[in-house]
Amino acid sequence: xxxxxxxxxxxxxxxxxxxxxxxxxxxxxxxxxxxxxxxxxxxxxxxxxxxxxxxxxxxxxxxxxxxxxxxxxxxxxxxxxxxxxxxxxxxxxxxxxxxxxxxxxxxxxxxx
Amino acid sequence: xxxxxxxxxxxxxxxxxxxxxxxxxxxxxxxxxxxxxxxxxxxxxxxxxxxxxxxxxxxxxxxxxxxxxxxxxxxxxxxxxxxxxxxxxxxxxxxxxxxxxxxxxxxxxxxxxx
Numbered sequence: 395x396x397x398x399x400x401x402x403x404x405x406x407x408x409x410x411x412x413x414x415x416x417x418x419x420x421x422x423x424x425x426x427x428x429x430x431x432x433x434x435x436x437x438x439x440x441x442x443x444x445x446x447x448x449x450x451x452x453x454x455x456x457x458x459x460x461x462x463x464x465x466x467x468x469x470x471x472x473x474x475x476x477x478x479x480x481x482x483x484x485x486x487x488x489x490x491x492x493x494x495x496x497x498x499x500x501x502x503x504x505x506x
Numbered sequence: 507x508x509x510x511x512x513x514x515x516x517x518x519x520x521x522x523x524x525x526x527x528x529x530x531x532x533x534x535x536x537x538x539x540x541x542x543x544x545x546x547x548x549x550x551x552x553x554x555x556x557x558x559x560x561x562x563x564x565x566x567x568x569x570x571x572x573x574x575x576x577x578x579x580x581x582x583x584x585x586x587x588x589x590x591x592x593x594x595x596x597x598x599x600x601x602x603x604x605x606x607x608x609x610x611x612x613x614x615x616x617x618x619x620x
Contacts, residue, residue: 436610499549
């Protein structure tokens with residue numbers, strides 16, 4: 395398995411609360427990604443990073459922010475969680491943007 | 507490999523049979539394709555990839571075929587085993603807005619019957 399961990403693995407929170415998910419890699423890959431996975435939609439890109447402090451939006455970035463202060467860590471923040479953000483969130487890494495992406499185990503987030 | 511609504515396409519096979527999972531892609535400029543396997547409760551796992559300068563690539567018990575003329579990708583699994591039961595989806599590397607992105611299909615659920 396690629397050296398990717400996500401924390402927490404499960405979280406239940408209430409609408410309006412802030413939530414931060416963490417992705418940690420030990421592969422020293424340049425690119426890191428956050429996806430959400432929902433029935434009927436497959437994997438959708440939220441944000442990605444191409445280096446420390448370098449990030450860009452994906453197709454479903456509204457309501458999410460990210461930060462990358464170290465190569466190994468990529469944080470996803472929901473400033474004020476909504477029920478529509480209930481989903482399974484996956485982090486992925488790749489060495490180059492055109493390369494295979496390797497995924498973490500996922501975080502199941504429920505917003506009540 | 508594309509789903510309609512909330513329901514994934516499904517494929518049910520007997521243990522020991524060969525499985526073929528299909529995927530259509532939309533961008534003729536896509537030059538890199540990947541197949542992933544996702545077991546219940548786990549993250550997607552890389553199976554095999556292929557670049558557009560190839561028509562076929564083989565791995566251990568798996569073969570990927572690429573037909574650029576009709577923009578079709580298939581994954582063949584030989585001698586399917588119960589451990590192969592999972593959702594399989596393809597991804598294409600697509601250039602958009604000056605950067606490259608992986609675009610994922612919604613998947614096909616494979617069930618292997620003992």
